[in-house]
Amino acid sequence: MRRWLALLVAATTSLVLIALLVPLGLLVRQLAESDAISQATAEAQSVAAVVGTADVAGLALTAERTSASSGHAVTVFLPGGDVVGSPARRSPAVELAARGRSLVAETPTGAEVLVAVQGVPGGTAVVRTALTGQDLTRGVREVWLGMLVLGLALIGVGIFVADRLALALTRPMTGLARVSHRLAGGDLAARTAVSGPPEVRDVGMALNHLAGRISDLLAEERETAADISHRLRTPLTGLRLEVESLPDPESAGRLQARVDALERAVTSVITDVRRRSRESAGCDAAEVVRERVTFWAVLAEDQDRPMELELPQATLPVAVSAADLSACVDALLGNVFAHTPEGTPFAVRLTPSPVGARLVVADSGPGLPAAPGSGDPLERGRSGAGSTGLGLDIARRTAETSGGSLLLETTPGGGATVILELGTP
Template identity: 65%
Template structure:
């Protein structure tokens, strides 16, 4: 905007200056030529006064002095053909002036200023003052150069003033954009400082009001979700008491483990929704994946499923918290149990960098040193019709949120999620996590 405004002012100022300076330059040239012609005419007239009043020698001396003082050669053509003063040819214009008519005529290299003096001894005498072309425009080019410099200076001053005015507008506008970017990234404490023109100040106040309203709405949402999550503790407590009252110790221990996992998930939700801002966390993915696969291995053993765990040598630090990564693994492995029949095996693989899978699929590159690739493959029926990664949609009767949880964890870390077919015969979910 600053460049556009400066260009607009430069164009406007240039048009105004051209409309003023061009006529002024022509006027300067006209005045300079009139002044030069007037100077030569005065020199000729000063000699004409002496014709007939002084002798020939004095007249010659007068013509020479007049020419020297004015800078224009002065010649006296007497009626008898004699020439006094500066040497000059008798041109047709001189012959015309000898008839008693004063005039100005063009001559090679300049102009002749001819003054006819009637009543001189022997007839009409002609006084000739020669005005060279360079004398006509003497000082004009210097004046034009001065006008050009003045025009350039005025255009520069106009552009400087326009830039200062544009800065007064662009600066506050840029500050508003920065505040909006901070708000977009989750920094709800960012506020605009009203400054600049009244319209920009009004926009800043409106942006601050919007930020306050967003903060209030998010606070209300956090409290509402936290209250709902907190209310789940009561049925969880009752479920724990029911589990403890079971007669089978193994069954009671297994149910208590499930209750503990559910209670941990509820606690994570409560802490997460009460957190004012989510700072980017990191964790070592190897122990998190190992722990969650071990958790699901108990249920896999009950359903006669074969579990294959392929972990790279750690540590593999990813740009996601341990809780988020655990929720992601639980969502992916939970989908295997929910959408494949009992006895269907699955495999969990964790490797450094985007590599080519066993099924020949192209590897993914997270753009952050390769990232960490988490792959969950199963021997089930594969994905159903439609796009199973879309939030809230599922072709198998579920809520469709499992893959969305995994996708959000991957994208927040700087990676992404992709789906494909597994070499085990079923579905495969490939999750590229950005490195911390």
């Protein structure tokens, strides 16, 4: 927007300056011509004053002095055909002036000012002052150059002022866009500084109000989910007591296991609600991956699985909590152990990436099995190997929560490769 506003102001200023300076430039040229002709006329009249009183020698001396002082060639055409002063031919304009009419005539090299002097014995004398093209335009080029510099300076000032005004408009709009992206990424604490024109300030206040309202609604939803989860504990406790009072131990044990599973699910819901109610945190991906791979390394050794681990030496922060990243790594490695034969090698690589961090889990097994119905293997609940199909979905949601993505590829030589892009905090 800044560039377009600058171009608009430059174009508008240029048109205005052209409309003003072009006529002004032509007027300056006309004034220069008029001034030169007026000066030449005065010089010719000063010589004409002595035509009738001086002899030829005196008249020639006067013409020469006038030519030397003014720089213009002064010629006197006498009635008898004699020419005194600077040599010049008797042009048709001189013949016209000899009839008693003073005039200004154009010549191939400029102009000539002709002053008729009547009362001279033998007829009418004509005093001619020659002007060159340089005489007619003296000072015009300098004035035009000054006007051009002034016009360019005014255009530059206009562009600078327009850029400052555009910056005052675009800076708060850029801030609004940045805050909206942060809100879309899950940062509900993001707020914009209300500044700029009244309309932009209204938008900023509306965005801040919307962000606050979203935070309130999410907090209310989480509190409601937590309340519901807690309320379930009371009937669960009563159900547990009823199961314990059953006379059949086998049935009681089976129902007790079901109650325990239900209680664990409720506890998981409460824990998840509490975790989501906290601000999004980050962790050191290198430390978390090293810890989880060390945990799985024991099982890999028992199954004779060659394992390759590549981690960066420095810390690698990502916008994922340690618990979520641990669950993600466990899901990916659990898939390797669950869906590849024992002895199948696998590799875990964590490297920096333009997004933040790249986690690659590759194995040399049979590859990703086709899901029933040829659906997307990343779709929640889909699995081609009899599992719940939630492992890849957990990894995908973890990556997208951090601002990254998940990609599935085929390992060279056979096998599956899961590439997880994790964003920075």
